[in-house]
Amino acid sequence: MYEKLKELLNNSYSPYYNFPVSAIVVTKDGKEFYGVNVENANGTSICAERHAIGSAIAAGYKKGDFDKIYIMLSNGEFGTPCFACRQVLLEFFNKDDKIISVDKDGNEKEYTLNELCPFPFNLEK
Numbered sequence: 708m709y710e711k712l713k714e715l716l717n718n719s720y721s722p723y724y725n726f727p728v729s730a731i732v733v734t735k736d737g738k739e740f741y742g743v744n745v746e747n748a749n750g751t752s753i754c755a756e757r758h759a760i761g762s763a764i765a766a767g768y769k770k771g772d773f774d775k776i777y778i779m780l781s782n783g784e785f786g787t788p789c790f791a792c793r794q795v796l797l798e799f800f801n802k803d804d805k806i807i808s809v810d811k812d813g814n815e816k817e818y819t820l821n822e823l824c825p826f827p828f829n830l831e832k
């Protein structure tokens with residue numbers, strides 16, 4: 708996954724902040740969906756995580772079909788999803804699904820969605 712994430716960084720469109728991010732969502736049936744951050748001039752950019760999840764949704768995957776998501780930042784450090792992405796993760800991932808951050812050396816830090824979002828905004832009862 709490390710090599711794929713690293714190569715994906717090259718596809719990021721980030722001329723404004725110059726901070727490429729890549730993400731790969733893995734579904735329970737083993738499919739992978741790629742995402743990179745795509746910026747634009749007015750700031751309504753899309754993050755790599757939401758991009759990857761959206762690609763899976765477009766392919767027909769639904770809540771509960773996801774297993775994990777890998778993330779890599781171009782600065783080589785560990786990172787976690789922004790709060791907009793966390794809310795989208797809450798929409799489609801289960802509480803125990805993994806968010807895995809990969810650093811420049813291929814080391815991994817693993818979180819569950821519940822660890823990153825202990826008090827989710829949730830319209831369901």
Ligand SMILES: [Zn+2]
Nearest residue numbers: 754788789792
């Ligand atoms: Zn985000």
